[in-house]
Amino acid sequence: MATGPDARVTPPPPIERVLETCVYAADLDAAVAFYRDVLGLTLFSREEGRHAFFRCGRQMLLVFNPDATSAHDRPHDRTPVPRHGAHGAGHVAFAVDEDALAAWKRALEERGVAIEFETAWPRGGRSLYVRDPAGNSVELAVPAMWGL
16 A cells, blocks of 8 residues: 555545444443433344444444453354454443433433533533443533534
């Protein structure tokens, strides 16, 4: 691949959106209870001990057990995915309407989920932060914070 100021490369087409993102959690039962039962995401598929996948609008949230996904390829897979995994707190943000943020705060508190942080952003929009059972930072954010 040519690089540098004399390189003539055709730029690729623009990327449309994030299709999927993931967080890691060793306890998938607790993760399913949180993302499905607390946040209301639709469970799309699950492989016991390995992953749980959720629909989130036109995107997907993938929750992987890092011990399973970083260990080794599964020999029964026809299309094995490269190994991956992370330990420690990750972050994911879900878009919500400005008018819905107060209702989300109330719903989370009613379900015993502590609000870790709440802020109004300088560019507009507000966010609530909570923790999922694995310790990942989960943000409910008004897209105006990014000018969207």
